[in-house]
Amino acid sequence: MALYLKLLKFLKPYRKKLVFAMICMSFVSATQGIMAFIVKFVMDDIFIKKDATMLYFIPAGVILLFLFKGFFFYLQAYFMGYVGQRVVTDIRNLLFVRLQQQPLSYFDKTPTGQSISRIINDVTLVQNTVSDSVTAVLIDVFSIIGLVGVVFYRDWWLASIAFIVLPIAIYPIVSFGKKLRKVGTKTQKSVARLTSFLHETITGQRIVKAFSMEHYENERFKGENEEMFRIIMKRTKIRALSHPVMEIIGGIAIAITIWYGGNEVISGRSTPGSFFSFTTALLLLYEPIKKLNKENHNIQQGLAASQRVFEVIDRVPEIQEKPGAVDLGKVEGIVEFNDVSFKYDDKMVLHNINLRIEKNEVIALVGESGVGKTTLANLIPRFYDITKGRIEIDGIDVRDVTLPSLRQNIALVSQDVILFNDTIRNNIAYGVTPDMEKIEEAATMAFAHEFIIKLPKGYDTVAGEKGVRLSGGQKQRIAIARALYKNAPILILDEATSSLDAVSEVEVQRALENLMKGRTTIIIAHRLSTIINANRIIVFEKGKIVQIGAHNNLIEADGPYRRLYELQFKDRPQKKIMKIGKKSHV
Ligand SMILES: Nc1ncnc2c1ncn2[C@@H]1O[C@H](COP(=O)(O)OP(=O)(O)OP(=O)(O)O)[C@@H](O)[C@H]1O
Ligand SMILES: [Mg+2]
Structure with missing residues (x-):
């Protein structure tokens, strides 16, 4: 009835x-x-x-x-x-x-x-x-x-x-x-x-x-x-x-x-x-x-x-704007986690996280796979609501503001790149009015412009259409261009350069460094070489912060970060690197 x-x-x-x-x-x-x-x-x-x-x-x-x-x-x-x-x-x-x-x-x-x-x-x-x-x-x-x-x-x-x-x-x-x-x-x-x-x-x-x-x-x-x-x-x-x-x-x-x-x-x-x-x-x-x-x-x-x-x-979404939620406006970019705990279903993934990220600071999250790095980043745009504590942007609880105004302030390059079945141009300008000049600028910064113009229809090529197969690294560069184009005060890069070869990574890294200027940036990366220049590195273990500090300090302190670092670099035989260097020279 x-x-x-x-x-x-x-x-x-x-x-x-x-x-x-x-x-x-x-x-x-x-x-x-x-x-x-x-x-x-x-x-x-x-x-x-x-x-x-x-x-x-x-x-x-x-x-x-x-x-x-x-x-x-x-x-x-x-x-x-x-x-x-x-x-x-x-x-x-x-x-x-x-x-x-x-x-x-x-x-x-x-x-x-x-x-x-x-x-x-x-x-x-x-x-x-x-x-x-x-x-x-x-x-x-x-x-x-x-x-x-x-x-x-x-x-x-x-x-x-x-x-x-x-x-x-x-x-x-x-x-x-x-x-x-x-x-x-x-x-x-x-x-x-x-x-x-x-x-x-x-x-x-x-x-x-x-x-x-x-x-x-x-x-x-x-x-x-x-x-x-x-x-x-x-x-x-x-x-x-x-x-x-x-x-x-x-x-x-x-x-x-x-x-x-x-x-x-x-x-x-x-x-x-x-x-x-x-x-x-x-x-x-x-x-x-x-x-x-x-x-x-x-x-x-x-x-x-x-x-x-x-x-x-009739399903009531778990994440909703409060009645009377305010427009966040354009933020300075101070992100603060106050005793934040989070669980997906019943498994606690993050425990009592306390972290204040300053305006224009570059923060790197490191730690083994599955410790909760992506999860922490996902909480800032309120993709999930936290179980305990508060997350504030410029001192305002993310649950007190309208969702679009919150998300407008955040540009995200996610771990798994999603391109829509639309032109490259619209993929880069996703959610923002397309301005060709700025799109090209963003693509150039992301080292994507060169390969895009070689595509059959350039920026009007439809991604995923027959015959247009983009490589993992190309997709990633388009995703980076998309984030650049959004020009938001808070930038989250979750393994944003993981699919790039060493040469492109260095170049994109340089581009990203330009981009990070004047923005609060959160970088998640397994390759520690990409995060050495971060202002602070946050080391995670089992959903908890175990170390915070700049690269040099963390290396000096004999802790988890140093072990991670040594795992990646210590055992690499110097000779081999030399050989590769020679070959590429030829
Ligand atoms: N959507 C989800 N629902 C339930 N559990 C999840 C979900 N996403 C992640 N998890 C669990 O939460 C934990 C943290 O996952 P998260 O993706 O944050 O790890 P991560 O540190 O980003 O790892 P990686 O370096 O491999 O990307 C993992 O144990 C994972 O199994
Ligand atoms: Mg992750």
């Missing part, structure tokens, strides 16, 4: 068109009753009384009736289709908006394929319900009302008996519907699982092939597919059963009618015309009732789908 009400809310803006369509439908349906009604005159006046004027009058009336029906059928189909499609477009838009409002933690937990399946498959099912099934149901219901009127008018006694028996026919409709709804949910879940499985294996083909896991994945796919087959067969069974059950009930009703009606005509209490008119109406009733049953299945399926759609639409 609540689901219906939610769907109705989407219909509200189109209620005028909807009401108009419904009026047209009632006209379409009325023709059914009228047809059954005039059967009496066909029988009694034409066939029994042999009235010649009626012979012209009635066929002409029938043609007019169908013209009338056709006209209103067109109108109702057009307007219902319009309303249905509009509603679905609105739902899809809203669903996408809501999806984008979800915090990263939602996407960590929800497989990509599942989100895609909601927007594509589930919304399509809702569409079928709204535009096709609801129309069919309304037409059927109107037809039933008209036909029932005729049935009662012709023989109220027999009609009464018929309608006492009717609930017996309604019962299986309801029970089949319930079963189908359950199976419908399972089917869609199975489709979603299959979609997400496909998404993973297709995007991960390189890995699948590299590990020769084709056979394994084939088996996994077969398993999922088999499961879907099983569920769909359940649905097929219910559908296959519901048809004969309904038909048998119908047959019994017809047999009783013939027996009783024949008796009435033979005894002279009724005319053949009345009897045939009654029977026609009853027979015509069978069709819409049967269709109601079928539509019921579709509607149940649509409702199951809309339930999943509303799950996302």
Whole structure:
């Protein structure tokens, strides 16, 4: 019921068109009753009384009736289709908006394929319900009302008996519907699982092939597919059963009618015309009732789908702006962690972090893989909300400001580079109005300009398009250009130069050093050579800060940093470096 009400809310803006369509439908349906009604005159006046004027009058009336029906059928189909499609477009838009409002933690937990399946498959099912099934149901219901009127008018006694028996026919409709709804949910879940499985294996083909896991994945796919087959067969069974059950009930009703009606005509209490008119109406009733049953299945399926759609639409994002959140404006760039602890689900990842990063300071986060460096950086743009403590920018808690104003102040080059299926130009100017001169400037600084202009369409080349395969290092340089272009006071570089060769890295490093001037910068890097010049280096161990200091001080102090440093540099044989140096000289 609540689901219906939610769907109705989407219909509200189109209620005028909807009401108009419904009026047209009632006209379409009325023709059914009228047809059954005039059967009496066909029988009694034409066939029994042999009235010649009626012979012209009635066929002409029938043609007019169908013209009338056709006209209103067109109108109702057009307007219902319009309303249905509009509603679905609105739902899809809203669903996408809501999806984008979800915090990263939602996407960590929800497989990509599942989100895609909601927007594509589930919304399509809702569409079928709204535009096709609801129309069919309304037409059927109107037809039933008209036909029932005729049935009662012709023989109220027999009609009464018929309608006492009717609930017996309604019962299986309801029970089949319930079963189908359950199976419908399972089917869609199975489709979603299959979609997400496909998404993973297709995007991960390189890995699948590299590990020769084709056979394994084939088996996994077969398993999922088999499961879907099983569920769909359940649905097929219910559908296959519901048809004969309904038909048998119908047959019994017809047999009783013939027996009783024949008796009435033979005894002279009724005319053949009345009897045939009654029977026609009853027979015509069978069709819409049967269709109601079928539509019921579709509607149940649509409702199951809309339930999943509303799950996302109604989901309250964990990360939200406070009411009355203020605009942060352009900040100086003082970032302060005050006793910050953080956990993803239940595993504590950061413990009591206290750190004040000054304006224009360059901070480097180092530590083994998995200690929480990326996590700490992700907390500044509020990708996740902290579990304990406070994070302040220029003394303002990040939870007290609007999200766009917060994120405008932060440029991020993430560990995994994402380029959108758009031109290089728009990829660099992502989220900011494109200005060609500045884009080229940013690209030049990031050492990307040179290879970009060699691409088939230069800056207008679409990244990821056929034939345009960018290397890991090229993508990274575009990502750096994107961050440069954003020109934000706080810069986060998470392994931003990790895919570059030594030569490019030195060059990009130099470019980044220019960029860091006048900005608060947080660098995360495994290669310590890239962070030697940072004002302060923060060493992490198991989610805790264990050392803070400049490179030279940390090397002198015999601590974790020195061990990290020695691991990277001490064992490297000097001779080899010399040799490589010589070779490159040649
Ligand atoms: N989205 C997530 N959901 C749950 N746990 C996560 C998530 N991201 C990271 N973790 C866990 O949090 C811990 C810290 O991860 P994080 O990515 O911050 O490490 P890192 O220091 O950046 O490592 P690396 O140097 O390998 O990039 C890890 O144990 C990881 O398993
Ligand atoms: Mg990381």
